Each structure stands twice: as C-alpha cells, then as structure tokens.
Amino acid sequence: MEVVRxxxxxxxxxxxSAAPFYRDVLGLSEVEFDLGWVTRLTAPDSGASVQLVSTDATAPAVPAVSVHVVDVDAAYEEVTALGLDIVHPLTTEEWGVRRFLVRAPDGTVVNIVRHAR
Structure with a gap:
C-alpha cells in the first residue's frame, strides 16, 4: 500500500463550536472542504491539517485517521486478504472519494481513501 498522506x-x-480553536489559536485558517459533518482546516503556509468530524455520513463509525493512498482498490484487496475487520466496504461516495474503513488490530478505525482528481 502506497500512502500519500x-x-x-x-x-x-x-x-x-470546535472550529474557532483550531482556526484562531492554531492558525488553521484555510477550509479545504466542509460537508457539514466533516471539515478539513489547513495551515496555508505549511499544509498541516486536521479534520473535525461530528459523524460519518455513510459509515457506522468515525475513523480516527484518514490514510490517503495511491490505489484504494489494491489497498482494499490487501486488507481483505489479511482478514481484517472491514467496518465500511469499498465505496465511491457522492462527495468524490473512494474509500473503505478498516479496524486495526488495536481497535482503531482507519479510513483508507483516494480522492478524485
């Protein structure tokens, strides 16, 4: 699996209510996207970012991290071959990503994702 970010x-x-701290105190002033239930705030100079998530629009769990990969289909094959718990199946979402959620052996839910170009 080739991880990009x-x-x-x-x-x-x-x-x-949460966003002002990250925007005003941490300086994450650029809103890369806002879907209402998830917002990515980014520092314009460095590109450092965080996503604030209140729920997940289609999955049964909120993932702790989003792992952006080059080939999400290959990543899905790799993860399923390992027999890991798929929390949300490989899906092309209406907001322009292809993703799946997997539970790591420690219990952490991870979003494996590829954004449309």
Whole structure:
C-alpha cells in the first residue's frame, strides 16, 4: 500500500463550536472542504491539517485517521486478504472519494481513501 498522506480525524460534538480553536489559536485558517459533518482546516503556509468530524455520513463509525493512498482498490484487496475487520466496504461516495474503513488490530478505525482528481 502506497500512502500519500495521513490526516487526523478529531471527533467533535459540534463543528462550528470546535472550529474557532483550531482556526484562531492554531492558525488553521484555510477550509479545504466542509460537508457539514466533516471539515478539513489547513495551515496555508505549511499544509498541516486536521479534520473535525461530528459523524460519518455513510459509515457506522468515525475513523480516527484518514490514510490517503495511491490505489484504494489494491489497498482494499490487501486488507481483505489479511482478514481484517472491514467496518465500511469499498465505496465511491457522492462527495468524490473512494474509500473503505478498516479496524486495526488495536481497535482503531482507519479510513483508507483516494480522492478524485
């Protein structure tokens, strides 16, 4: 699996209430996207980012991290061959990503994702 980037997903009760800390205190001023239930805030100079997540629109769990990969289909084959717990099957989501969620052996839910170009 070729990993391109890993983004922390912070579970928050209310994104509009949580966002000011990350924006005003940490300087993550650029909103890369906002779907209402997930927002990515980024530092414009460094590209450092965090995603604030209140729920997941289609999956039964909020993942702790999003692992961005070159080939999500190959990653899915690799993970299923290992017999790991698939929390959300390989899906092309309406917001433009192809992804699946897997539970790591330690119990952490991980979003394996490829964004559309």
């Amino acid at each position: 890993i983004t922390a997903n912070l579970t928050v009760a209310d994104i509009p």
